[in-house]
Amino acid sequence: MKEDGIDISKHTSNNMEEYGNIGFDYIITVCDNARERCPVFSSTAQQLHHNFPDPVKAKGTEEEIMQQFREVRDLIKAYAHDFVKTNVP
Structure with missing residues (x-):
């Protein structure tokens, strides 16, 4: 984050x-x-x-695991942006 x-x-x-x-x-x-x-x-x-996928379950090298955390963070961020566009006047 x-x-x-x-x-x-x-x-x-x-x-x-x-x-x-x-x-x-x-x-x-x-x-x-x-x-x-x-x-x-x-x-x-x-x-x-x-x-969303649980990045705690990620496997691989330290960098591969970190990348999975980044990907989930970005998915949640995109979901939040779409939620606000759709539901907040």
Whole structure:
């Protein structure tokens, strides 16, 4: 992400309960595993799903693995741009 100008060094994982009282417009899951195993998010939000490859499962040399992470990052970035174009006035 740093290569793409985004600093996520201080990001953390959060508990779903922290978001229970937020009125989201959209909930997007980004892998089949999350869609199948994560708790149901009770909300009136429109729920969208797109399965991206999991780069953690990448095999090969260090550079080949890094390239797979870059490819998935770029897929997610393109999806986010398309989502905004389609859904944000």
